[in-house]
Amino acid sequence: MTKLTRRDFIKQVSAGGIAMATSGIAIPTMAQEALKVGIVYVSPVAEVGWTRSHDLARQAMEAAFPGKIKTSVVANVAQMTDAERVFRDLVRQGNKLIFGTSFSQQTPIHKAAQTAPSVFFEHCSGIRQAKNVGTFEARYYEGTYLSGVVAGKMSKSNTIAFIGGFPVPDVVGAANALMLGARSVNPKVVCKTIWLNSWYDPGRERDAAKTLVAQGADVIVSMTDTPTTVQVGEELNAWTIGYASDMSKYGPKKHLTSFLVDWSSHYIAAANDVFAGKWTSRHQWDGLKAGVVKMAPYNPAIPQDVIALVNERQQAITNGSLHPFTGPISDQTGKLRVPKGSVIPDAELKAINWLVEGMTGLG
Structure with a gap:
């Protein structure tokens, strides 16, 4: 045996x-x-x-x-x-x-x-x-980093958004990686963040998504247990990125991709x-290397050079040549948290309770 x-x-x-x-x-x-x-x-x-x-x-x-x-x-x-x-x-x-x-x-x-x-x-x-x-x-942050690259390239307003359940380390880290991915391709981008304080609340999520669109966000990433944000994006003509499952059926035109588990x-x-x-x-x-984190198919509206870049970054994360949390990284107050060339250790990532520069929320 x-x-x-x-x-x-x-x-x-x-x-x-x-x-x-x-x-x-x-x-x-x-x-x-x-x-x-x-x-x-x-x-x-x-x-x-x-x-x-x-x-x-x-x-x-x-x-x-x-x-x-x-x-x-x-x-x-x-x-x-x-x-x-x-x-x-x-x-x-x-x-x-x-x-x-x-x-x-x-x-x-x-x-x-x-x-x-x-x-x-x-x-x-x-x-x-x-x-x-x-x-x-x-390692959700690997999926949100790639999502951030897509968001940073697709945003015209330079304002993206993140909707999360609770500000626990796993979700805070994922939100940060979204921003780091976006700024790696678009230094001007900012990210508005709303916490639902619930893992499952479609009504509150709908209100949050509508608020973020009204505030100028043209790409919204949700880390919730419903497709509500994707549905709102389809209704209000805003790009969206889903979580856990491929949510393209709920936003056939405006859903860019989802990071899957x-x-x-x-x-x-x-x-x-x-x-x-x-x-x-x-x-x-x-994460990506073990196949626990995956990316859903990409919207045909995304330029091929952007998809090629995302695939290149995904391969780099998988082979260990790229870590999303490589410094320099400052927090939302401007304080340097990760020196240039350093990487946040896993133990610190598991307890992260601060947002990176350019994000709103928690502060």
């Missing part, structure tokens, strides 16, 4: 998809009963968005182990008190592998894990591990480790 490390398995899935990852390797044999896997979604399962990306990963995991996995899904669990009850219920139902899909579920998942030491928990967006709690995240490799690798009896707690933070 071929034994794979978790990282080896992720590489195979990312390189060639589920079929390649499961072809020619020996999947560990299960006991008679299927592995029960519980998943807690922070929002409803829709056609696109954050939760949709997790549900696609669930489907990929089931396809990778046909007949060997039984999943239980609980959607739209945004409140911490509700989340703790749901996690405990999934434990009582016999689930041996449980996924949390939101930063807001961190305290509930750890409370549940403390009382269920034989159950393995995987927490997406979590920053704290335990013996039976592992975490995984995406594909969690399939993490879900499959976690299940593989449980089957193999070698699951361990760890933190994984993957």
Whole structure:
């Protein structure tokens, strides 16, 4: 039997998809009963968005182990008190592998894990591990940097915008990378930022998008769980860039691209480790290179030389010759934060709480 490390398995899935990852390797044999896997979604399962990306990963995991996995899904669990009850219920139902899909579920998942030491928990967006709690995240900033290159080239007003859920480090870092990408091709560009203080609020998001267009933004990037911003952009003739899923169907004329997240490799690798009896707690933070972050097809309205430049930058990030957070970088007050030639270490990126020069918000 071929034994794979978790990282080896992720590489195979990312390189060639589920079929390649499961072809020619020996999947560990299960006991008679299927592995029960519980998943807690922070929002409803829709056609696109954050939760949709997790549900696609669930489907990929089931396809990778046909007949060997039984999943239980609980959607739209945004409140911490509700989340703790749901996690405990999934434990009582016999689930041996449980996924949390939101930063807001961190305290509930750890409370549940403390009382269920034989159950393995995987927490997406979590920053704290335990013996039976592992975490995984995406380097969204790589996708927003490329989005920024597109935005900087396509903006005529030199004003772009970012709509985020909460100003947590992962999202703040993504917003910063958008601006850094935009200014790398258009030094005059500025970025207006609105925080919804909600992961899922289409009404508030619509108001934010309309406000930003009224303030002169002609490219809006959303990091939310709905296609609302893309729809508003289509209505008001503003370019948009989506998140988590390809949102072009909601803005066939004005949607430029989306930066995608594909969690399939993490879900499959976690299940593989449980089957193999070698699951361990760890933190994984993957991006373009591992195929966790991807770019959706580009709008034909984008000039070919811009697409070529974006593809060149993407290759540079993938091969390590370009890091979006390479100095000099100043914050929105003008203070130098990253000297020329230096790169923000991962540990600092994971805790970033300031915006780069040229952005509004947080200050």
